[in-house]
Each structure stands twice: as C-alpha cells, then as structure tokens.
Amino acid sequence: MPTITDMYDGFLFELEGLLDGNTGVIPFTTETVDHLYPIAFLSTDATRSAAAVASSLAGLGINAHQAQVVTQSHAAARLLTGLVPAQSADEFVLGTAHTEDEPPSQAPASYPELLREAIHRTRARYPLAIGQSMRFVAAARAIHIPSVLILNESTNLRSLLLTSPDQRPTFVATDLRDLFRRQPIVDCEARYWECEGWIATVTQGTLQLYPGPSSTLAAGARVLCAAAWNFRGPDLDIDSAVDLFTSLAA
Structure with missing residues (x-):
C-alpha cells in the first residue's frame, strides 16, 4: 500500500x-x-x-x-x-x-x-x-x-x-x-468505523472513540473524521471523543 x-x-x-x-x-x-x-x-x-x-x-x-x-x-x-x-x-x-x-x-x-x-x-x-x-x-x-x-x-x-x-x-x-x-482505508459497517485498531462509533448522536495503538495515532483522527462526516443527524456530540483523542495525542 x-x-x-x-x-x-x-x-x-x-x-x-x-x-x-x-x-x-x-x-x-x-x-x-x-x-x-x-x-x-x-x-x-x-x-x-x-x-x-x-x-x-x-x-x-x-x-x-x-x-x-x-x-x-x-x-x-x-x-x-x-x-x-x-x-x-x-x-x-x-x-x-x-x-x-x-x-x-x-x-x-x-x-x-x-x-x-x-x-x-x-x-x-x-x-x-x-x-x-x-x-x-x-x-x-x-x-x-x-x-x-x-x-x-x-x-x-x-x-x-x-x-x-x-x-x-x-x-x-x-x-x-x-x-x-x-x-489504509477506513472500514465502515453501519455506525462503526475502524482503521489500524482504532474504532469510532456514533450512538444516539454521540461520537465515541475506542483507541488503538499509539504508533498509529493518525488513524484515530481518520476514523473520527469518517464517523463525524458521515453522520446524518441534526447535531453530533463530539466532545468526549475529542477530549479522549487529545489526551492520547498529548
């Protein structure tokens, strides 16, 4: 690749x-x-x-x-x-x-x-x-x-x-x-996005992040983008996912 x-x-x-x-x-x-x-x-x-x-x-x-x-x-x-x-x-x-x-x-x-x-x-x-x-x-x-x-x-x-x-x-x-x-391409199935061990989901209008290896940090940003940009609801709560990613990236 x-x-x-x-x-x-x-x-x-x-x-x-x-x-x-x-x-x-x-x-x-x-x-x-x-x-x-x-x-x-x-x-x-x-x-x-x-x-x-x-x-x-x-x-x-x-x-x-x-x-x-x-x-x-x-x-x-x-x-x-x-x-x-x-x-x-x-x-x-x-x-x-x-x-x-x-x-x-x-x-x-x-x-x-x-x-x-x-x-x-x-x-x-x-x-x-x-x-x-x-x-x-x-x-x-x-x-x-x-x-x-x-x-x-x-x-x-x-x-x-x-x-x-x-x-x-x-x-x-x-x-x-x-x-x-x-x-690597971000894989998507319904409200589930995964790349290099990082997973993002959207549940009841809330974006959630499940961390993967620190060596593939950019994949975490990519799955969050994929999930957020594909969300079709009126509002998306991203705060907890962003806070988690930011703490891991620090």
Whole structure:
C-alpha cells in the first residue's frame, strides 16, 4: 500500500504552517523537506521577499532556495498578467492590496493564486498541498488540489470534525511523519468505523472513540473524521471523543 508521498510528484507547503512562533519549526520539518522533491514554500507575508524568506528558512535548518519560495507578489503577478516577471528590484511591489489602517502583513492572502504559482514552479502534474490551516486546505480544495491537514493546537480536531464538506482535507495527519506512512482505508459497517485498531462509533448522536495503538495515532483522527462526516443527524456530540483523542495525542 503506498504512502501519501508515493502518490504525488510535487509538494506545496504552507510556510506559516511549518513554523512555530516559539520553537522555530514544527517537529520533523527538516527531515521531511530533505526527502521530498520538487517542493515549494508558500508565504502569505507580503512584506518579505523570496530571498529573505529563503534566508530565514536556511537559518532554521531548512534547505530552501529562493526559487522555491512563492510570495504574494508572485501570486499577484500571475493573477494580473498570467506571467511571473523575472526577479528584479521592484518585483515585490505587486503585493496584496491593503488599506492605510491594515498593515501589509495582515492583508488577506490569495491562497488559490499562491497554489497555482507553486504548481507552475514545481511543474507538478499531481501536486499535494500540505498545511496546518483550514483556510489553506479550503483553497486547495477550491482549485481541485488534494491536501494534507497537519493537526495542531489552532487547527484542532474539534474544528475539523465540524467543518463543511468544501473545507475538508484529503488526508489528516498528526505530524509530518505521517506523509511517509501507509494510508489504509477506513472500514465502515453501519455506525462503526475502524482503521489500524482504532474504532469510532456514533450512538444516539454521540461520537465515541475506542483507541488503538499509539504508533498509529493518525488513524484515530481518520476514523473520527469518517464517523463525524458521515453522520446524518441534526447535531453530533463530539466532545468526549475529542477530549479522549487529545489526551492520547498529548
């Protein structure tokens, strides 16, 4: 059975999703990046050049060339002209528009255009978007690109279970190592979902989790998603299942 990375030929990382405000990068980032090619880093920071971003990544131990960094300027240029100009001193003037009361770094990012430019850079026929925000996943889905959502404290399981179909990722991971692991299909029988020893059920409108091995933690997230997303009732009580999974993942 193939791993996630075996199925794709280009890897598009939401840059902010790889970085942690306190520790620099999230766990297993450098090892993951070193084993994937071609790769692109998508930055929503309109105030920094590709060269500056690449330099910062190098300082964090991530081997990145500025040509692998896609900024809002590149996305804006592609949106306006359909072509990305050669790098020049004024290349980064074309940032996302913002008002005087809204700093550039807080201006809304154009994730679909960032993704399209990243695909152009990598020349991937089967690209995969990898990030930690639901907004990034939703943008990938909107332009029909498969995605991986890496769960974290801000993109938590509770939000994921309750999200609408047009916001859902293709894959769910608990850390970047899951990209290199097999992805067994979640088996379903009535209100019973099972994968790698993890079981989720829906009983009288309540989602329940029966834990499996800690080594297959991502399977627990996957069975919960399968159960919650297939529930047809008006309301689903997910609190106890989410609390149990969160305690096991800590």
